Amino acid sequence: MKIRKNDTVMVISGNDKGKTGKVLKVFPKDSKVIVEGINIRKRHTKPTQRNPQGGILEKEAPINASNVMILDPKSNEPTRIGAKIILDDKTGKKKIARVSRVSGEMIP
Numbered sequence: 001m002k003i004r005k006n007d008t009v010m011v012i013s014g015n016d017k018g019k020t021g022k023v024l025k026v027f028p029k030d031s032k033v034i035v036e037g038i039n040i041r042k043r044h045t046k047p048t049q050r051n052p053q054g055g056i057l058e059k060e061a062p063i064n065a066s067n068v069m070i071l072d073p074k075s076n077e078p079t080r081i082g083a084k085i086i087l088d089d090k091t092g093k094k095k096i097a098r099v100s101r102v103s104g105e106m107i108p
Contacts, residue, residue, distance in 0.1 A: 001028045001065055002081045002098065007107075009068040010078045011038055016063075020071065024060065032062035039063045074103040081107065 003009065003023060010020045021035040041061045047054035069078035080101040085094050098107040 001026065001031060003033055003065055003068065003070060008071045009033070009035060010071055011035070011063070011067060012069050012078060013067045014063065015039075023068075026065075027062060030062070031065045033065050033068060034060050034062050035068065036060065070100075070107060072100045072102050072105065073107060074100070074105045077102065079103070 003026060005023055005026055007023045008020060009023055011017055016038045019038055021037045023033050024036050025034040027033070037060070039061045040058050043057045043059065045051060045054050045057055070081055071077065072079040082099045082101050084097050084099045084106075086097050087093075088095055099105070100107055
């Protein structure tokens with residue numbers, strides 16, 4: 001999976017299409033991600049010692065990773081991701097970097 005925690009993504013399909021947010025958590029086995037402010041679900045809770053008021057809590061639910069695209073750091077548009085092999089100058093080891101297909105800019 002090419003999406004990682006703290007990436008800025010845009011939803012490309014579903015009820016929240018067009019919205020952007022930061023990835024909070026990634027589930028690679030299920031191919032799902034939780035994005036801040038996207039796919040909000042309401043949960044009705046009874047009063048407990050921890051939450052004596054009870055009431056309705058809103059929290060983000062997982063969304064399929066195929067429904068989101070990473071935003072290009074240069075143009076802030078959704079983009080596909082490629083991989084580029086880079087040689088580290090200090091250690092001489094090879095590293096794989098994520099690269100935007102639109103601008104060729106490296107994605108941190």
